[in-house]
Amino acid sequence: MAKSHLEAWGAASALTVCLLVGSPVLLADGDPTIGPAWLWWVSYLGFLALFTLTLLDVAPGRTGRRAVLLALVPAGAATVLLGAHAGWLSILLVFVTALAAHFSSRRSTFAVLGFNSAVAAAAPLIRDGSAMDVTLTAMIYTMLQVCTVWAVRSEQREAAARERLAVANTELRAATALLAESSRSAERLRIARELHDLLGHQLTALVLELEVAAHHSAPPAGPHVERARGLARDLLGDVRTAVGELRSRTPSLRQALAEIVADLPAPRVHLSVDDSAEPDEACTAALIRCVQEVVTNTIRHSEAGNLWIDVGRAGTGEIVLTARDDGRGASLLRLGNGLTGVRERIAQLDGVVSFDTRSGFTVNARVPAP
Numbered sequence: 199m200a201k202s203h204l205e206a207w208g209a210a211s212a213l214t215v216c217l218l219v220g221s222p223v224l225l226a227d228g229d230p231t232i233g234p235a236w237l238w239w240v241s242y243l244g245f246l247a248l249f250t251l252t253l254l255d256v257a258p259g260r261t262g263r264r265a266v267l268l269a270l271v272p273a274g275a276a277t278v279l280l281g282a283h284a285g286w287l288s289i290l291l292v293f294v295t296a297l298a299a300h301f302s303s304r305r306s307t308f309a310v311l312g313f314n315s316a317v318a319a320a321a322p323l324i325r326d327g328s329a330m331d332v333t334l335t336a337m338i339y340t341m342l343q344v345c346t347v348w349a350v351r352s353e354q355r356e357a358a359a360r361e362r363l364a365v366a367n368t369e370l371r372a373a374t375a376l377l378a379e380s381s382r383s384a385e386r387l388r389i390a391r392e393l394h395d396l397l398g399h400q401l402t403a404l405v406l407e408l409e410v411a412a413h414h415s416a417p418p419a420g421p422h423v424e425r426a427r428g429l430a431r432d433l434l435g436d437v438r439t440a441v442g443e444l445r446s447r448t449p450s451l452r453q454a455l456a457e458i459v460a461d462l463p464a465p466r467v468h469l470s471v472d473d474s475a476e477p478d479e480a481c482t483a484a485l486i487r488c489v490q491e492v493v494t495n496t497i498r499h500s501e502a503g504n505l506w507i508d509v510g511r512a513g514t515g516e517i518v519l520t521a522r523d524d525g526r527g528a529s530l531l532r533l534g535n536g537l538t539g540v541r542e543r544i545a546q547l548d549g550v551v552s553f554d555t556r557s558g559f560t561v562n563a564r565v566p567a568p
Contacts, residue, residue, distance in 0.1 A: 209253040212293055216249060219286045220277075231281050232324060241276040245290060248273055252297050263301045270294055271310055275317045279324060288318045288339050295343040299350040307347055315340040364462055365494045371458045372490035451482050451509065455489055465496055465505045465523060472510035477517050481565055484543040485509065485519055488551075491536045492521040492561055500525025500559050515567040516549075522560040 220242050223231060231238040248270040252263070274294045278287045291314035298310040319336035322328075452471040459467040477485060489507060496505050502525030512518050533541070537553065540561070544551040549565035 213246075213250060213253065216246060216290060216293065219289050220246075220281075222285055223281055233280055238277065238280040241273055241280055245270065245273040245277050249293065249297075252301075267294075267297060267301055270297065271313065275313070278317055278321055288321060288335070291318055291339060292342050292346055296346045296350055299347040300354070311340070311343045311347065314343060360463060361497055364464070364497050368458060368462070368490055368493050368497070371460070372486055374457070451477060451485060454482065454486050455507070455509070458486065458489060459493060459505075459507070462493070462497075465500075465502045465525075467493070468504065468506045470506075470508045470510075472508075474511040477565070481517060481547055484547055484565070485517075485563075487543055488519060488540045488561070488563060489521070491540050495536060496523045496525065496559065502526075502558065511567070512564065517565045517567060519563040519565075520561070523558045525558050 223238065223242075248266055252266055252270065271294055274290045277290060281287045295307070295311050295314055298307045302310070315336055318339035319332050322331040322335050455469055455471060459469055492507070493505065496502050500523050502523035505521065505523045508518075508520045510518055533553075540563070541551050544563050544565060547565045549563060551561065551563040554560040554562075
């Protein structure tokens with residue numbers, strides 16, 4: 199649950215509050231609990247253990263989280279009711295409702311809220327409180343829980359909006375990079391054609407004319423004509439070389455990938471592109487799309503803090519793309535449309551790709567060198 203420094207401090211503060219509200223039982227002169235004191239301590243320490251597990255988010259999967267939360271609800275209720283004379287223990291119920299809002303559905307959250315409100319109202323009854331005490335306690339803790347649920351849901355909506363924005367931004371940057379490279383490639387091809395069709399033909403004709411002139415010229419004009427013919431041939435060779443370079447120039451993979459992963463709020467992307475990796479235009483387009491899918495998949499599913507992307511060349515000459523994150527991973531890999539698209543793009547280039555979700559999420563793609 200706690201991923202950023204702010205969330206870590208928030209979790210630590212919540213745990214500190216839970217410890218503080220239980221301290222009156224330890225510091226009280228008499229026994230403020232109802233029934234055996236050891237029973238209250240079992241309930242309270244069990245609550246703290248379950249609460250800590252939930253904050254650390256170590257329960258495997260959604261089912262594990264719900265199981266821990268399902269045990270946390272009666273533990274909190276028992277702690278409040280058995281320590282009804284201890285004062286502020288009902289605050290624990292607010293934290294339980296907050297966790298329910300974070301991990302459970304809306305219906306389950308309001309069921310927990312209603313149950314905790316009834317428990318908070320029952321605590322004054324146990325210590326012989328008046329009807330006014332019961333009513334005020336129920337109203338206060340119900341409002342506190344409602345405000346907590348509203349705050350958690352608002353934060354979840356904001357996080358979901360940030361996630362959608364990050365995914366859309368990544369997809370837009372990938373499309374922009376591909377479009378820009380396609381435009382640059384088309385412009386280079388147009389310039390190469392113009393140089394070949396205009397300057398190339400004209401220089402060829404000039405070389406032929408100078409060759410004819412060299413056969414009919416006499417000193418002192420002959421040496422000058424011969425030098426002019428040599429210069430024309432050199433210039434024609436330079437034009438042909440420039441045309442070849444324009445046609446064969448590879449796109450900048452490093453620049454395109456850097457634009458895709460720039461300014462992402464999360465995860466933190468560590469990009470490394472080896473200078474020896476020089477893919478052609480088709481391979482570059484496939485790698486850009488693969489990196490886009492890896493980034494969006496990490497944002498949506500892995501809850502990772504870091505993503506490492508490395509592009510290099512293997513000893514066999516293959517271009518290798520490796521991407522891994524430090525997210526939660528998964529015991530079972532299910533290929534959706536995105537990862538299936540990655541496999542298909544690499545297969546079109548006669549390459550292979552593998553996925554590993556045992557520790558985080560790892561993608562390894564190998565494409566034959568162009």
